[in-house]
Amino acid sequence: MPKKNKKPTVAIFGLTSCEGCQFALLDLHEKFFELTKYIDIDEFRLIEDERERSHYDISFVEGNPVTSENLEILERIREISDTVVVLGGCADIGGVWEIKNYHDYKKMGCYVYDKCDTIENRKIIEVPKAIKADYVIPGCPINAQNFLDLVFNILNGKPWALKQNPVCWECQINKNPCLLQQGKICLGPIALGGCNAVCLNSRQECWACRGILDQADQKIINLIKILVDHGWTKADILEKMEFFGARDRIEQALAAADKDKNK
Ligand code: SF4
Ligand code: SF4
Ligand code: SF4
Structure with missing residues (x-):
């Protein structure tokens, strides 16, 4: 966490996804932008160009590491972040991407692309199995209130967990x-x-x-x-x-x- 009186730096990264969970954050409207009183949102490509920092206090990761490039980015995010939060079902449980794992994933690539042998087609891996994740906000898309609650709990040094209700x-x-x-x-x-x-x-x-x-x-x-x-x-x-x-x-x-x- 940052030095006293300095706002925590926060990044919101998107791997391969529909970006619906990031849009769910923008759907919070002024509540999302009010957060900037308490945190510095340094990286969020839906509202500004991406900037590369060497350290973040909290990184949110939406989307799945579908490609090896995505996987390298994910590992780098883990290296430079104190806290990593998984954002949404694509990242957490594989989402719709994971359907191909349940079939012959190599053949499935050929249903979509003509020259499938030239396309990188890896098995899907869930983010918490690829790196250590500190928190998970589930859903497709997420419930954005979970995001707000988690951020404020982290800022106040309180634990956060979802109720296990069906x-x-x-x-x-x-x-x-x-x-x-x-x-x-x-x-x-x-x-x-x-x-x-x-x-x-x-x-x-x-x-x-x-x-x-x-x-x-x-x-x-x-x-x-x-x-x-x-x-x-x-x-x-x-x-x-x-x-x-x-x-x-x-x-x-x-x-x-x-x-x-x-x-
Ligand atoms: S009811 Fe809730 S958990 Fe079930 S599919 Fe719909 S949004 Fe997801
Ligand atoms: S979890 Fe759903 S809404 Fe979120 S990025 Fe993935 S497909 Fe889009
Ligand atoms: S109460 Fe019935 S319809 Fe509603 S979520 Fe449970 S099983 Fe589905």
Whole structure:
């Protein structure tokens, strides 16, 4: 952290992404710009040219290190930052980029590009698996209030963590009909809440863009059992879990359950 009376220097970096999480910050309007009373935002390419510094107190990283150049930048960010905060689902859980990991990722590149052998096509790696991350703000896009709360907690030397409530909690507070009970594939019981169940408010199933709750293995097994009882195949269920990168977490829980069964 900076010397007394000096504002902390903050950078907001974007790797490969749609930049939606950075726009979510700008959607805070004057609340975002009021932050400059407390922090120096030195790098944020949506509002100014990028500047290269040798040190930041806090760096936020949006997007995924899809290319080796991205990965080098990410490692450099870690080297020059006291605190690194992962910003959004692309960075945190792989986001839509991670779909290719669940298939033949080399072939998938050829569905998109004609001369696919000339395109760098790496397996997707989540930022917290590539570098040490101090905090994660989940979501696609993030809930920008989480960003404000985190910044003020860091400035005040307080800890910050999200409540581990499932999406179902806010969905039912909002009195939505339950799509799972109607036989649809809704991941709300295992998905990390904090989004005000925005998809369910529009009658769209939850696909867990904020990632999976901590210690949810048994909940995952229970949800899959309910869905299979509704007539879905395991392939149908896993496909829905791919969209935002949650499938690897689900497969881990299934593998752990199989291991326990075979003991
Ligand atoms: S997490 Fe979603 S909104 Fe944020 S950069 Fe990635 S795709 Fe865009
Ligand atoms: S619709 Fe989905 S999020 Fe809402 S209560 Fe049912 S399972 Fe949970
Ligand atoms: S309801 Fe699910 S998919 Fe929709 S924003 Fe919330 S966590 Fe993401």
